[in-house]
Amino acid sequence: MKMLSKRQVTELVLYSPQHIARLEAAGRFPLRVKLGHNRVGWVEDEILDWLQQRINVRNQQH
Template identity: 80%
Template sequence: MRMLSKRQVKELVLYSPQHIARLEAAGKFPKRVQLGSNRVGWVEEEVLDWLRARIDARDASQDTP
């Protein structure tokens, strides 16, 4: 299992850290994992699954007339 840093998540999803935190709080983004007293990370596969779901939703909306 690979963990992503805040910087890596920001670069991957192209959202600001503040927006990522808002999505997390709303239950619309994978939750961070506390790795140490001053370190958090996200499970890479969970973030990639979230991105895939966004792509799938986009593709599904394009299929409907």
């Protein structure tokens, strides 16, 4: 299992850290994992699945 940093996630999904936090709070984005005192990460497969869901929605609309 690979973990992604906040920087990696923001580069991958093209959202700001603030927007990602809002989506997480609303239950609309994979939740972060606390890795240490000042460190969080996201499970790469969960982020990729979330992106794939966005692509699937787009494809269903066309």
